[in-house]
Amino acid sequence: MTAIPDTARRNAGAGGFRLSQLARARGLAHAGLGIALLMGLWWLGGRAVANNPNMFAFADFAPGPTLSALWGIVQSGAVIDMSVPSLYRVGYGMLIAAALGIPVGIAIGRLPWLRELTNVPFQFLRMISPLSWMPIAVMAYDTWDGAIVFLISVAAVWPILFSTAAGVRRIDPAWLKVARNLGANPLHMLFVVILPAIAVDILTGVRLALGVAWVVLVPAEYLGVTSGLGYAINDARDTLDYAQLGAVVVVIGIIGFALDSGLAALIKRFNWVRASA
């Protein structure tokens, strides 16, 4: 029970601070370089397309026209109009996927018989592209929106479910025994022990699911709807406005990146596993 002398801790802290600053600067520099490389490749691609007599019609995909079109939709607010319906559909679909995936995942993790029972059917269903359900979804739902939300839920439920189940199976049985010994009821078990123990697994599942859902969203929005990023892509194609098309692609990438980074930050926040120093 010896306390670390304050001076020692301060010194270690100072050294760690300088090192982490250095690592941070290096990380930022590399990230900037990565973006520059991507822009360079994009620009080269644009040049190649513009100089190719068979493809010059698509030259507006190049960075210049695309970025000015992007600035245009940002200024007009069109970027908000096309993003909000998409975000709503993805959010709704993710919510349904989580509401199904987390409880079922916990049950599967806790009950070996249920795991054995569901393993083959679930692995089978998981491997079917969510877009395969598109015709059925269109018939089953009155609205296009409903069908899209269904497709996103189908895509998103599996990563959440499997990640939750894996997390539950990794729970130290002693945590449950100790809780029982201290008089925990089943609700305590769930909310005080199980859910905090697997919070990171659930969020990791949500992060994976969001990646899939965001990818499925765009083709799903090619369906009858007249709003959203997928529709904007389709619309730009139909009007041969390739600068606009490029701008929407950039918007899709930026929003997807932002959502993923947000979840990564959440995972960091809820992660109780100490990195071994």
Added chain:
Amino acid sequence: MFARFANTTAFPQPAAQDGAARGRATGAHLAVMGLSHAYKKIDGLVLDSLDFEVQPGEVLALLGRSGCGKSTLLHMLSGLSLPSAGEVVINGNTVRGPSQAWVMMFQAPSLYPWMSVAQNAALGLRFARRSSEIATRVPEVLELVDLSPYADRNVQDLSGGQQQRVALARSLATAPEMLLLDEPFSALDAFTRRSLQRDVRAIARRLGLTMVLVTHDVSEAVRMADRVLVLDANPGRIAEDTAIALTEEQREGGCERFNAEHIRLMEIYTEVAHGDPSDQTDD
């Protein structure tokens, strides 16, 4: 450390007060009657018709080799598992499941790594819907186990011995009448183990707790127990029931009385162990 909490006024016999408030004596009375146990998948009995009694405030050690069923017995005392035959009676009531009145401590501290020291210590109170007591009770028990400065630390930052102290604080927070210890110090280094053995006994005596301790370590039994049951293996039976007549000072070791008791118990233990037909080693 011992002297420090012996003199402290921050913890004036809380168990006695709580016990009185609930109209109970401080330490639990434990009786085991005709207890036998067999596992479904293994032929033969693990425990064979045990009968013994533990008085309120008494510290009893169950001494035996690995596989003699002493851990199984402790689980049955706690109500975490139920015997095939016979019964465990605490304060006149047959045990049918875990209770906040008796708490078990395990070999591993099994703290919840996403919680602070204080949050871990408060769990029993939370589960018992006694959250209003957390603010007063948790600092008291952390003081008792000498961890007050660590209240807000994450438990992963603590040493093994400190973690086991948190587990002890967590066990004591609900003011139980009996503490059941399942080799809780076996994973610690000798120095830490000694100080915990001394402190846990001192705390149990101070609070008037009944304590049952499972161990395979003769010196731990001599240091901590008022009475030792030496268990035979295959099936588990009580081979010897002997009192350890030492003062608190003598239990610190290094004196003739301690050594004499140690040798006496070691001889009993060795004889019991060698009488075991399955004996192949000499530990």
